[in-house]
Amino acid sequence: MPTKSPVIIDLKFDQEQVAAALKDAFPGREVINVLHPGNRNRDLSGVDYAVVWKPGADLFSRAGDLKVVFSGGAGVDHVLALPGLPDVPLVRFVDETLTTRMSEWVVLQCLLHLRQHQAYAVQREKRIWRELAQPEAKEVTVGIMGFGVLGQDAAMKLKTLGFNVVGWSKSGRKVEGFETYDEAGLDAFLARTDFLVGLLPLTPDTKGIFNTGLFTRLSRKGPFGAPVFINAGRGGSQVEAEIVASINDGTLHGASLDVFEQEPLPLESPLWAMDKVFLTPHAAAASDVAALFRHVARQIERHESGKPLEHLVDRSAGY
Amino acid sequence: MPTKSPVIIDLKFDQEQVAAALKDAFPGREVINVLHPGNRNRDLSGVDYAVVWKPGADLFSRAGDLKVVFSGGAGVDHVLALPGLPDVPLVRFVDETLTTRMSEWVVLQCLLHLRQHQAYAVQREKRIWRELAQPEAKEVTVGIMGFGVLGQDAAMKLKTLGFNVVGWSKSGRKVEGFETYDEAGLDAFLARTDFLVGLLPLTPDTKGIFNTGLFTRLSRKGPFGAPVFINAGRGGSQVEAEIVASINDGTLHGASLDVFEQEPLPLESPLWAMDKVFLTPHAAAASDVAALFRHVARQIERHESGKPLEHLVDRSAGY
Numbered sequence: 010m011p012t013k014s015p016v017i018i019d020l021k022f023d024q025e026q027v028a029a030a031l032k033d034a035f036p037g038r039e040v041i042n043v044l045h046p047g048n049r050n051r052d053l054s055g056v057d058y059a060v061v062w063k064p065g066a067d068l069f070s071r072a073g074d075l076k077v078v079f080s081g082g083a084g085v086d087h088v089l090a091l092p093g094l095p096d097v098p099l100v101r102f103v104d105e106t107l108t109t110r111m112s113e114w115v116v117l118q119c120l121l122h123l124r125q126h127q128a129y130a131v132q133r134e135k136r137i138w139r140e141l142a143q144p145e146a147k148e149v150t151v152g153i154m155g156f157g158v159l160g161q162d163a164a165m166k167l168k169t170l171g172f173n174v175v176g177w178s179k180s181g182r183k184v185e186g187f188e189t190y191d192e193a194g195l196d197a198f199l200a201r202t203d204f205l206v207g208l209l210p211l212t213p214d215t216k217g218i219f220n221t222g223l224f225t226r227l228s229r230k231g232p233f234g235a236p237v238f239i240n241a242g243r244g245g246s247q248v249e250a251e252i253v254a255s256i257n258d259g260t261l262h263g264a265s266l267d268v269f270e271q272e273p274l275p276l277e278s279p280l281w282a283m284d285k286v287f288l289t290p291h292a293a294a295a296s297d298v299a300a301l302f303r304h305v306a307r308q309i310e311r312h313e314s315g316k317p318l319e320h321l322v323d324r325s326a327g328y
Numbered sequence: 329m330p331t332k333s334p335v336i337i338d339l340k341f342d343q344e345q346v347a348a349a350l351k352d353a354f355p356g357r358e359v360i361n362v363l364h365p366g367n368r369n370r371d372l373s374g375v376d377y378a379v380v381w382k383p384g385a386d387l388f389s390r391a392g393d394l395k396v397v398f399s400g401g402a403g404v405d406h407v408l409a410l411p412g413l414p415d416v417p418l419v420r421f422v423d424e425t426l427t428t429r430m431s432e433w434v435v436l437q438c439l440l441h442l443r444q445h446q447a448y449a450v451q452r453e454k455r456i457w458r459e460l461a462q463p464e465a466k467e468v469t470v471g472i473m474g475f476g477v478l479g480q481d482a483a484m485k486l487k488t489l490g491f492n493v494v495g496w497s498k499s500g501r502k503v504e505g506f507e508t509y510d511e512a513g514l515d516a517f518l519a520r521t522d523f524l525v526g527l528l529p530l531t532p533d534t535k536g537i538f539n540t541g542l543f544t545r546l547s548r549k550g551p552f553g554a555p556v557f558i559n560a561g562r563g564g565s566q567v568e569a570e571i572v573a574s575i576n577d578g579t580l581h582g583a584s585l586d587v588f589e590q591e592p593l594p595l596e597s598p599l600w601a602m603d604k605v606f607l608t609p610h611a612a613a614a615s616d617v618a619a620l621f622r623h624v625a626r627q628i629e630r631h632e633s634g635k636p637l638e639h640l641v642d643r644s645a646g647y
Binding site for chain 1: 425428429431432435436439440442443445448451452455457458459460462464465466484485488489490591592593595600607608609610611614616
């Protein structure tokens with residue numbers, strides 16, 4: 010039986026978490042964490058697999074024989090931009106953990122806006138006891154842009170809570186139980202959408218897509234008279250100066266942002282101080298490193314037993 | 329065909345909303361809103377139905393022939409305490425609207441605690457960009473006390489989001505898909521519960537039940553090391569001084585309260601200023617007056633066509 014190929018780990022994550030998760034992650038297989046000082050000059054030729062997130066600039070030249078590259082995150086825009094990325098299958102991180110965490114965040118944000126959490130917080134500051142007129146979830150249509158694994162899971166959960174949900178993807182992917190729209194249907198989709206949820210990959214097509222021009226095409230017939238923008242996809246898809254202006258002039262009723270054009274969000278960003286905007290520090294769906302390694306191990310097992318790899322990135326589409 | 333009995337309305341709600349909702353609510357039937365000045369001296373004898381919330385002290389003596397009394401709210405403790413309440417069927421308000429609104433609130437509160445909303449708000453004040461270690465819903469067991477229509481709906485929605493859910497009711501009501509506990513199983517139920525959700529009616533048995541003694545029996549094995557208390561049942565079921573002390577000494581990790589011993593919550597209550605406590609002003613599941621009248625009309629129709637009334641109050645149980 011031939012020796013199993015080692016797996017290279019180059020993940021700019023918390024190294025304690027990585028070390029803890031690596032224990033027993035790849036039984037019978039050597040793990041080479043290139044961030045470990047002892048591996049600085051290690052010969053990486055002949056190694057088949059690498060799991061990467063913001064890898065060293067020389068990784069791909071050092072590891073010239075890679076057969077599969079695994080992205081450490083769900084988004085692969087950073088990985089696709091890496092110089093020297095070999096032309097081998099690239100696998101994105103898709104995991105139940107990541108999906109359910111993202112849906113927790115999306116549902117929480119939709120409920121925060123629906124249930125007027127900020128307005129109640131303002132009243133509380135002044136110790137005002139006053140019930141606000143309260144629409145129900147069924148009076149709100151959530152439109153999800155990006156209707157893949159993450160979008161569909163969030164859609165199902167929002168629907169269970171009573172929200173109307175519609176989906177948009179470039180290809181107009183059909184999903185049972187939901188009305189979906191394609192590229193040509195964008196205007197119709199936006200016109201129905203009271204709460205817009207962005208779960209798009211970052212590609213040349215989606216760069217800066219969330220801007221004033223798009224916000225003005227959203228529904229203003231919802232219970233709050235103006236739409237809400239919620240983004241947990243990629244910061245590069247949004248134009249933050251236009252989000253700020255749209256909140257200030259009433260084009261948007263509120264927003265929830267987990268991703269930003271520049272991360273960490275610069276101290277001088279006006280978003281920090283806007284009380285109609287809920288912020289989290291790119292924490293909506295933290296990659297659970299243990300889950301990442303389980304996913305990688307499963308895919309390597311498929312690969313070595315002759316089954317096709319799952320969750321392959323389509324480089325021409327950019328995701 | 330005999331004339332349909334009129335229906336008496338005595339609801340201390342917003343009268344504009346009541347008037348709007350009464351339009352076409354009871355076709356072919358006279359509506360007598362006793363709060364209307366013209367009805368002050370109206371003869372109410374011979375009227376079969378009354379819909380009440382905090383009715384006038386003389387209502388039941390004036391309307392001596394009532395056949396059914398409808399509560400304007402889901403809780404009936406106020407109604408059961410009314411002097412002169414006739415010994416006729418009493419129907420609680422159960423409505424999809426009320427149920428879904430309550431579940432929105434319960435799910436929102438569970439997610440606020442799970443996703444460390446308050447801790448992120450504190451960081452944001454200081455413009456700190458730091459991802460916190462984040463447990464998943466599946467690492468948390470939500471225990472719901474009061475496992476009737478409201479509790480079961482919230483349970484199903486929390487389960488869809490990934491939480492573990494267990495139910496408690498005095499009778500140990502069995503509900504498919506959930507482990508449930510009865511009176512004798514209270515300790516076992518509490519020992520498993522990381523987030524305790526109170527949806528209990530107020531009865532002699534439940535008065536003051538949410539106190540330090542109960543909080544110390546909750547699980548401390550959850551991801552936050554201490555339990556969370558969430559109450560949207562009745563304020564009379566909780567001992568607020570002990571909630572405050574339990575938050576301050578770490579017996580509780582946090583709380584969400586929609587109901588209070590005294591409402592409006594007195595200005596001097598320390599709860600207003602506690603940042604580990606989310607507060608709403610008895611707004612979790614606003615009675616939608618239009619929905620109330622739809623429910624009453626449906627039950628009257630059942631009654632008059634010889635079908636049994638639904639949602640009858642068991643006076644010996646107090647709910």
